[in-house]
Amino acid sequence: MKANHKDPQIHPMIELRTYKVKNSALDFYCPLCRMERQVSCRVGLSPLNYVQITMVSFVLVTLTFSRMEAIALVWPFLVWASFEIARRLLFKRDVPCPHCGFDATWYKRDVKMARKLVAEFWEKKKSPSPPTKISHPNK
Ligand SMILES: [Zn+2]
Numbered sequence: 001m002k003a004n005h006k007d008p009q010i011h012p013m014i015e016l017r018t019y020k021v022k023n024s025a026l027d028f029y030c031p032l033c034r035m036e037r038q039v040s041c042r043v044g045l046s047p048l049n050y051v052q053i054t055m056v057s058f059v060l061v062t063l064t065f066s067r068m069e070a071i072a073l074v075w076p077f078l079v080w081a082s083f084e085i086a087r088r089l090l091f092k093r094d095v096p097c098p099h100c101g102f103d104a105t106w107y108k109r110d111v112k113m114a115r116k117l118v119a120e121f122w123e124k125k126k127s128p129s130p131p132t133k134i135s136h137p138n139k
Contacts, residue, residue, distance in 0.1 A: 033100035043091050
């Protein structure tokens with residue numbers, strides 16, 4: 001369902017053009033502004049990520065086993081943790097709505113903080129910062 005431009009429920013300051021994501025992992029509608037949303041990656045790791053974790057861990061263990069011995073077997077867990085953290089950071093980066101500032105991850109943890117973020121988003125949108133002066137290095 002596409003958002004109707006004449007829909008009286010949509011705030012006039014909300015930009016009606018949607019941001020398209022190439023190869024989106026999840027399509028949904030923003031619960032606050034009802035605009036079509038997409039995120040590029042899911043929270044969990046994909047089967048391809050597990051293959052990558054296995055390969056990177058194998059290389060690291062092979063390279064460091066002669067020096068570190070049994071401690072080198074910690075590498076798979078470190079690589080796995082770093083993949084999980086990177087995946088969650090990428091997901092968290094994509095979740096906030098570019099139209100209304102609603103962040104579902106904050107809403108799940110702390111509703112007051114989510115409201116504050118939306119209010120800050122609208123404050124920024126109402127009073128755009130003046131353009132920064134960029135001086136040319138040769139002048
Ligand atoms: Zn929204």
